[in-house]
Amino acid sequence: MPSQHCLTTRRQSAVPQFRRAIPADLQALFGRLELGGSLHTREKAEARRRRNALVAATDSLFVDARMLRATGSANRDALLHEFTRQRELICAGRTGRYSTSPEHATEPHDALAEDQPPCWPAVYDETFSSDERPPIKAHFCLKPSMIPRLLARRRALMLEGDDVLRPTDSRDDLKAMRKGLAELEQDVTDDIVRGDTSIIREEALTLLAYEGIDLSRTHAEHLAEYLKRFLSAELELIREQLGRLNGSGTPTPALPAEPLDTDDWEHFIETWASVRKPKAATISNVRAEIARFRKFSKDKSPVDVTAGDVRAYVNFLLQSVSRNRAKVILSLIRPVVGTAIDEEITSLAQNPFLAVTVHVSEKDIRSYQPFSAGQLQTFFDGPVHRHGERPGKGGRDAAFWLPLLALFAGVRLEEAGTLTTASVFQRAGSHWIKIGESKSANSSLREVPVHHVLEEKGFIEFVERQRMQRGANATLFPNLRPKAIDGKKTRIYSTWVNEYIDAHVIDDPQYTFHSFRNNFEEALTCEGILEDVRRALMGQAQSGMTRRYGKKGAGNRRVFPDRVLIDAMHRLTYEGLDLTRVTANTSLPR
Template identity: 25%
Template sequence: MGRINANGNPFLVERAEGGFTYFRNIPPALRAAAAGEVALPWTGERRAVGGRATIKIALGTRDIALARKRWFDVHPQVEDIIEVARLRLVRSKRPETPRAVTGLSPSDIETMAKRYYQQILSRDDDEALSDDTLADETEIVLEEAGWSKSDPGAIRAARREAHERELGALTRGLEDMKAFDYDSSSLVPRLASLTADGHSEASARAIRQMLDDAVGENEVDAVLAENGVIIPRVHPDRRRLVLALLRAGMEAHRDVLARLNGKPVQTPVPVEPLKLSDPDEGSKLRDAYEAWKLQQKPADKTAEEYGVYVERFIAINGNLPIRSITKKQVLAYRDGLSLFPRNVPADLREASVAVIQEWAAKNRAKLLSRSTINDKAIGAISAILAIALNHDEIPSNPCAGTKFKLKEGEVVKRQPYTDQDLEKLLASPVFSKGTRYSAGGGEAQKWLPLISMYSGARLEEIGQLRTADIRCEDGIHYCDMETIDDTPGQETRRKTKSSRRKVPIHQRLIDLGLPTYVAAQRKAGAVRLFPLLTPYRGKITHGFSKWWGRYARKFVPAEENKTFHSFRHRVTDQFRNQAKPLYAVMQEVLGHDVSDTTSGYGAGFDLPTLNSAVQALDYGPKVEKALRAMATVGVSSARR
């Protein structure tokens, strides 16, 4: 302190020997935490600063205009370092495990407002007693004005200016409470953006570590944290607390200004933080995961995937009580996974998050896509917490609003098979020559694609069909996808309630011999319609899906983003553009949810109505010709 400049830029000092320096004193309480790197664009280097009483950065010029330009490069970076240090210091003095509460009583709000008022006056007492305990705001005013810390008059003027600024900010907050209670958590930079700005990987990680616990916090969050509690932003009690703090803060700063004018305003005795009874932590995340499995009864593969994401969340945030999980922790989980590889090596699956991230960076591995993080990683935690929300175990789902905002190119959308795709597939060995590959599940490799092509049914829905599920009613053949069975060896599951339905069988499939194939399987005593499909982690078509991906890519390029599900997309387009049934009939055949009041009335569409829609599917003469040729094809085997 004490360096005076007359050039209009705070902390820009002209040295006696010539040249300009950015010279800034650091408040004693912040010196240990104020450390980081400052980029020097004019040299391309990065300068490590911190750990001392001052920050001195030579600007490498004697020209005042150029010095001012370089000052604008340096000053914001130093401001960020000091702000992070201040926030870390504040955080270090708080209760380590704030508790999520469902509300604040009037006495709670009054206690926090009184404590807020007392702390402002107490800090002013500290300033009056010692020049070594000046508030950060006073230090800033002194530095900006270039006033000497050894001048009592300058300190008094700086204290006055600092409190007038704070009073002005609170007054504006009272006029616009929404602006005062802002949420800036989205401003926390990602590692990728920090490294893109020139930070080294180590520096970027250090900055993120500091910001994870500090940035995005406003005055209200700070007060709540100091009292050891957190409350959802949308909660009405939070708004009442905002109003109380605004009024208490304005009163406190007015009283300090009155003191500086000679009025003897007394500082109240310290107010203790909120006294909360010992918490009943309730379920932790792993408990909630087990409860989700018990209620939802997911397929083994789904349960295992969700379990992986639960463990990753725990690795980043700990196995928290679900009442204590905040949006900020979900964001930390999201951002942590953005540095995760798509495929974790087997020998690293038990490693820490940091080790896996480091491996991915060192090996330039493909990272999890933002859409995968949204749909699977956040989706898994959100689904688990949704059960807890339905049971009133938590006041809100902290996953709401935490997904990445995807750009157009990041949204993965499956494309439908075109006429040309269908012609190529039907001309391929499985259909045109009767070739059967060992990994394709026998006749499943022929019938699964054809059934989906003429019904739009999902792969797993078709794969888990049993011989008993192929039925005939009033001359209409159909697949029973309504029945749910837990009998070992013949389990049937449905994705959603709307997935339970009857799906008529198209005449083309009957002409190709599907009823004959079903009769042969029944005669052989098969329970499953496609007994050579091998279940994996509770999913019948896991292996088939991988095989089809390899097989179909020979005829339909992989970059076109088409999978077995492309049959379903194509059938949807056929319904819209060619068959043109009622929209609700199309939804019924496809097993999609129709969320309106009318759809919940009555027994739904009868089988003849659904059959009319299915029979109207027509792929044109070229596809029909290829299908007719299949009827004369024998079966041969091939390895794969």
């Protein structure tokens, strides 16, 4: 056996590496071209002993891999894990028994021996003092989502190294560097054209080692993608360094945070789903919207997404969807990133989706379409109103009552969410709903008669139960969860109900919760209710002569006699809508 067979070293490293090519007939099974890893010693004699032991171990591994393949029981992860286990045992001075049925793969810990000081690439020595260097320990595999962050860290380190060395460079040094970089630029360009990554392979693998990436657990296709992108990044870096040598003045970027094994969209989604426990339909919608964002951002890692990226995405969305739909889409992605930050599974410090808000004007809201009779029927035939479902994201009882209140009282979403037990009262033999806050002296503050359908479905009894259990001025829907960003009680509900409409009625940005209110206005119009009465019931500012001369209360609100409003509500009907099977009972069989 040649003295250097399967034994190599890396540039700027005194630690020998084991490296053995996998036989051609087994490369597809292993998913890579070679097996390798650190021998964790600088002693040449000990390195050769460990090398020889690993050669024998891999001989057995290859024999058994062929046998397992023939029986159809070969497992790539188990085989790779067995190689790593053998290497760790040999480097620890122990002998491992090789099994033809390797145990289920677990995560190996590929750390340096305690007495083994790390050996750093020159760029780290030039940038960090000895007590600032990041620890070297291979503890996770390479994932495509890590690649942009790894390359960005290398770029920052290389440019910082240039800054450190620049004051000591002579004119001749600068001239030689320009010439060398120009030649290297051409070489790398040629390699990109030829698809040859050999020129940067050693340096690219060195970067992975010092960033904590365990190559023994990395898929071959991920490594190939990394090498390809490293080569392209190398060309960009060379051109940037040349530009700086020629006075471009490109600033040195801050060093990005180290990538974590969980810094990817899939881990973000899984963590969010585990913590928030949303419905399967919500998870499906979130996955679809994140997939759309990833396609737009060219699969940017979540830790590399900026507020600028999010704003650009909103502008892209607005080319095909309404502002409200764009707002809903952001509200689906935002908590996924936020949960990852809260659970500390990411190096991301701030949520870029929280920095961007899509404002929806009243004009945009009016562009929403009312539901057709068939669509209304489909909505109220859904699992909430027919089968007693009370989803947590929908605020439990709020999921049932808020659409009915919008359809039969014309309330806005936040108005419905902020109702209290004191908001419902009786006057002159009729029940009324006081909508809006008394401190808000504007046209939206109003009193609306309770429609007979709401009474038939048990709304008054529901209010009385809440009043008895929670107090005379308690919130009517305590399970609505306000958003810390602005304290609005129905932000989460808004996301849920619009997803519910998409899933059960129609997936169209023109149809949202506000469509119920538009149905209310349309139904009043069809019944011949005068415009000023409609506006009074809906909490809209009066217009024309009514605004100037009609009887007003606080905030320029038009005041009508009770009988006028009661008569209008008695006439309110929805032709073709059958609610006989809609029930507030939550104990129905599913």
